[in-house]
Amino acid sequence: MFMRVRTRVAPSPTGAPHIGTAYIALFNRAFAKHHGGQFILRIEDTDQVRSTPESETAIFEALRWLGLDWDEGPDIGGSCGPYRQSERTALYREHVDRLVTSGHAYRCFCTSERLAALRLTQEANQERIGYDGHCAGLDAGDAAQRVAAGEAHVIRLRTPQEGVCQIADRFRGTIEIAWETVDDQILVKADGFPTYHLANVVDDHLMEITHVIRGEEWISSAPKHLLLYEAFGWEPPVLAHLPLLRNPDKSKLSKRKNPTSILYYRQAGFLPKALINYLGLMAYRPEGDLEMFDFDTMVASFDLDRVHLGGPIFDIQKLRAFNGHYIRELEDVDLLATLKGWLLQDASLLELVRMAQPRLEQLADFVPMTAYLFADQIPLDPADIDQAGKDSGKAAAWIQFVQWEFARLGDWDADGVRDCFNRVAEREGVKFKLLLGVFFRVFSGRAVALPLFEALVWLGRDMTLRRLHYAQEALREAGLGLSGKALKRLEKWYQERYLREGGEDG
């Protein structure tokens, strides 16, 4: 019988939409489309603490911008909905109950303190880190009673003590992992929400996903997933683990070392076509060793056998070259339209006009006055930035604090931005004006510019964070930056001074 191909991408809505999500989505969509199947978007918001609706919206926006549209998803529905895991909790509850009844899972009452202590001794004795099965042998009746009494607990997967799990990886063939190295994974957290492992398996089955193409970071938890399929009596999908995108230093792509937000790439003026083309070159080469291609071309000959397993380094330099190629390929009128759709649209220009108007003496002042807001990287004078902080080294530290503050700021608006600066000024005991002096230079390259908070709101969080990063880089290159040691110290300081005494600032 012909099986309809269904793939999915399942990002969690925490933070900015990640370039790695686009990479995984691209391969899943290309594979599904090649086989005339469906590509599904599922939001994995089972982490109640970190998931935000803003982030979810940003994911929609980012993937749509790239043209990676989905056939079924939270915003457009579909026959296997809902597509947001937080709306499927009853489903998970129901399924995990079956597991507890059948003995494939058990309730665990261990406190996080006990778990922490356990880990400590395991580390000290150089033993394998993992749950010791303390609650695995609990009598089911007793456990039910404790639950009824309201005792906090989680539900764990009961993994085999011996034997070997064979994972059929589409790219690597059979991978063998000994069961003794697989932990009794938590399936349901104390808050009643499922963990990724449970929700993922239940959803992939219920949504009739046939091929799970995901990052290779998941290989080691594949045994747990396979065990779940078996426990439910379901046939597992085909598993295909793509190599991870890397930083230039070969580590897993991270925002500390690279811009990872898709929205950054949009604002920095990359074209979706270029980004898709470049991403399609990561770990992959289409038929005929083709280098420049669009999504449809990729789909036409898409073949998982052409995936290369070495972890590709995401090289912005090459992306830029590709982007330049696509810009040149545009008709002039189309480029103009693209430019207008980018940041030269009335709505965004109007905001700049409002900021500039009180400061304008000639119309000719407008473009020079606002130019720095359209750039990605602007020329910076690290010595000037450092001096603006009065004591050398202060500027770099303040920038770091502001980076952390911005990263955890909720709504990106002028008040929120101001509060961040206020907090830093207060905690560091520095005059607000002096502190801002540093940041005018960081963002505009000058001591005087448009009103800072409004300008940053206009710039957007991703670009703002990027600018902060550029400033740190410039300072470091000039020998005025933070050493690794200093950074560690600041981190501790930040945790103590900023995170622990929340709420006392207005």
Place this chain on the structure above:
RNA sequence: GCGCCCAUCGUCUAUCGGUUAGGACUCCAGGUUUUCAUCCUGGCAAGAGGGGUUCGACUCCCCUUGGGCGUGCCA
């Protein structure tokens, strides 16, 4: 530490036992262009090391080395 994955120019990759190991980005040189950019031409640059298997290994196997990921009530 333990488990797993990976390994061709600096980077992305082609090669599916026999090639002068090819292309792209970067860099360098030359040409076109009032400058610059574009564009064109050329150049630098690679099979981690050691064992096997084979008439023959970048290609298959093993070991070593290197890198990565995992080891969360995160995904």
